[in-house]
């Protein structure tokens with residue numbers, strides 16, 4: 001008979017898991033593997049709540065394995081390293097993002113794009129190389145091969161740096177890859193949530209003029225005064241949208257639900273690029289004429305490779321970029337999920353794992 005999650009491995013671990021599509025999280029005992037020769041083990045101190053955690057908790061993408069311990073914006077302090085680990089030592093400030101493994105030999109892996117490896121292993125709710133199920137960062141400890149460990153620079157506080165491990169790299173990578181990183185470019189960011197607000201910060205640091213595109217004017221003042229955006233468009237305001245037609249070199253679309261692409265594509269210049277990073281449960285409608293006229297590119301992007309993730313976080317340190325976070329105790333995690341559904345978060349919930357995740361809670 002298969003062993004229970006609490007008995008599979010030698011190390012006791014404790015987290016919060018959902019058991020079914022209600023997505024409701026509650027305390028969960030499981031186990032983690034012994035620190036292998038190439039592994040880094042760390043005490044989790046903070047974990048961001050990504051909207052992907054919510055999609056996965058409710059099995060909206062159809063691939064969730066229950067029980068699921070979510071969390072892939074994981075930051076903490078190294079407690080043990082394997083004998084062959086070269087780059088980390090006990091006490092180092094580290095993080096793990098969305099993946100904990102890949103084949104390390106395919107074309108993607110050879111080009112530092114482990115995120116596109118067909119055998120990439122997600123940090124949670126995926127089958128690990130030993131056949132067990134991976135569990136994420138809503139838990140007290142973590143272990144992963146050092147290749148998938150990110151060093152968090154000293155100037156970045158762990159609670160505000162944790163969201164960079166998913167939200168940060170997910171927006172940084174397409175800005176770079178699609179050449180939307182040239183000073184003076186006009187960049188649009190659709191959806192001002194966890195991903196969107198860091199997209200504004202990275203695009204600004206790269207020298208762009210940034211326009212936030214949002215369904216309501218609620219976040220206008222903050223977007224401009226606090227996040228540094230240059231302008232703000234309300235997508236429901238026909239007049240504003242008409243006036244901004246054909247003005248943007250590129251758009252990063254972070255919206256988590258289905259939404260019309262036509263008005264957004266019309267904001268892009270001839271030869272402009274529209275990059276989807278948001279991952280709505282239902283397919284989006286693609287209006288062909290909005291792409292044909294103007295030879296526009298509609299594309300996607302999925303997190304980033306390990307080398308680029310380290311580059312992103314070092315860039316963030318240099319430019320003082322962190323996430324704007326609301327730190328919560330683990331006991332409030334289900335309320336936080338409800339609030340995320342209502343779009344009531346500025347701009348990322350981060351769970352204080354170190355102080356509030358206790359086996360007795």
Ligand SMILES: NC(=O)c1ccc[n+]([C@@H]2O[C@H](COP(=O)([O-])OP(=O)(O)OC[C@H]3O[C@@H](n4cnc5c(N)ncnc54)[C@H](O)[C@@H]3O)[C@@H](O)[C@H]2O)c1
Pocket residue numbers: 049050051052053055166167170191192193194195196215254255256257258259276277278279280301302303340343347
């Ligand atoms: N491509 C990737 O690698 C990657 C990585 C991380 C997250 N994601 C996905 O990106 C999306 C955003 O993640 P997040 O953590 O920033 O979420 P979030 O909840 O913090 O932000 C989502 C934003 O979308 C807006 N929004 C929601 N429904 C909308 C609608 N119907 N019309 C217009 N705007 C709407 C919200 O107001 C909010 O600003 C999610 O789908 C997530 O799964 C993708």
Ligand SMILES: [Zn+2]
Pocket residue numbers: 050051052053072098166167
């Ligand atoms: Zn994420």
Ligand SMILES: [Zn+2]
Pocket residue numbers: 102103104105106107108109110114117118119120
């Ligand atoms: Zn590979």
